[in-house]
Amino acid sequence: MVVSKRHRVAVLALDGVYPFDLGIPARVLGAAEDRYEVLTCTVDGGSVETNAGFSLTPQHGSDLLESADTVIVAPVDPYRLSRELPEDVAVALAGIRSGTRVASICTGGFVLAAAGLLDGRPATTHWECAPLFRRWYPHIRLDEGRLFVDDGDVLTSAGAAAGVDLCLHLIRLDHGTEVANQAARRCVVPAFREGGQAQYINRPVPDDGAASTSATRQWALQHLGDQLTLPQLAQHAHMSLRTFARRFRDETGLTARQWLIKQRLDRARQLLESTALTVDQITAEVGFATATSLRQHMNAELGIAPLAYRRTFQAGHADDVGDADAAVRTSRAGSPGSRGLPG
Known part of the structure; x- marks a missing residue:
């Protein structure tokens, strides 16, 4: 997908969000020479608790999801969600326009799964959460061995650093390798790790x-x-x-x-x-x-x-x-x- 205008990305933060991962899209996509407008939102526009002992208050509510070109769901402890989504979260995700690209970082994949956005699709999440994911969503083709899975308009990724890989992958899809490499250099991260690369290796x-x-x-x-x-x-x-x-x-x-x-x-x-x-x-x-x-x-x-x-x-x-x-x-x-x- 080649993008000719500034691409709006909405990053959804839920209670219990991981603040490091929440900042990845703005940091990485923001390094692509002003090609993306990255905005963070919550379901009701209010503050959310993080898993790091502090709260944060984004400037937008879930109406941002309706105008986004890409929606990225940041990770949260899945046990704070339970198998079913709270009604307000489900309603917010239902407001995403048809054709919008949707992605998740780490356990954000649980949110997409609970919303039915991964039904019949391949997906990944953090390898430590794979047993729970399979128990809750046995109909989804989970492959926890991958850094990220690109299934066209829906993409999922593993934990933390794999979110960086996913965002660089989005830049490559939208603007090509050179722009992605420049963004990687600005963030001082590896320019390319294939999505099929293993999440973990014996001795990093x-x-x-x-x-x-x-x-x-x-x-x-x-x-x-x-x-x-x-x-x-x-x-x-x-x-x-x-x-x-x-x-x-x-x-x-x-x-x-x-x-x-x-x-x-x-x-x-x-x-x-x-x-x-x-x-x-x-x-x-x-x-x-x-x-x-x-x-x-x-x-x-x-x-x-x-x-x-x-x-x-x-x-x-x-x-x-x-x-x-x-x-x-x-x-x-x-x-x-x-x-x-x-x-």
């Missing part, structure tokens, strides 16, 4: 005395166009192959091959949006073995070919990509490769 911080693969990952980002092999990465990290592979997965939740493919795809998307480079030139720049490999990976991960992607974000350069994309637009067969580590 290395054990005391253990070497990290962080420096090697940074080095690899600077050499995406080169042939990168697992032995080469392990050598750079001064580790054995087995130790490097284990620590890499512990720290990122991905194998080195999976991680490289994601970084190359992210860079390819940036180049498709911001340059007139051809698919062959972008292939060489980001390190995929062939243009077919790039196309197949984009189809597999994003469901779109490079030409169609560029048309979405950069119509002026669409013809530079070449007509060859049409032949592979629906192809997802095979096991596409990238330079060095196979794709």
Whole structure:
């Protein structure tokens, strides 16, 4: 969805709201160069208690939901809600216009579920709350292993930092990768974590005395166009192959091959949006073995070919990509490769 005007976002705060998460949309979307108007509301326009021992009073009531382009429900302790929504909350959510994009951060997904907005849809929430969510809403396809789930006009995310990922994802959808990356830099957060990435990994911080693969990952980002092999990465990290592979997965939740493919795809998307480079030139720049490999990976991960992607974000350069994309637009067969580590 490409947005041409300032996009109004209404963030709904209920009693027991988590104040850190409540501030995420304003902080992250607000870093996108004045493209969003982010406003906070409560059901009755009055103050709400937070879970941090203080109250807050937004400037708007639930009528804000009726004029919003996107509604984001901030998290709250689900036990303060119970399985059924209070009548005033249900009425407020029922006032959201048809076609409005709706999202939740962390346990805000409980509110969407209770309102019937997740019926028959995939969703996620904080992994610790998954058993309760399944018990209350068994008809919803919950996947607590994901950072966020994009189901078109309804999106859900996991706890805290995953709310940042979700907001950056919204910026990418609305304005492209470059604007999202700029917002991420302003907030000093990672520019891109795929929604399907695991919510938690074995060791987000290395054990005391253990070497990290962080420096090697940074080095690899600077050499995406080169042939990168697992032995080469392990050598750079001064580790054995087995130790490097284990620590890499512990720290990122991905194998080195999976991680490289994601970084190359992210860079390819940036180049498709911001340059007139051809698919062959972008292939060489980001390190995929062939243009077919790039196309197949984009189809597999994003469901779109490079030409169609560029048309979405950069119509002026669409013809530079070449007509060859049409032949592979629906192809997802095979096991596409990238330079060095196979794709």
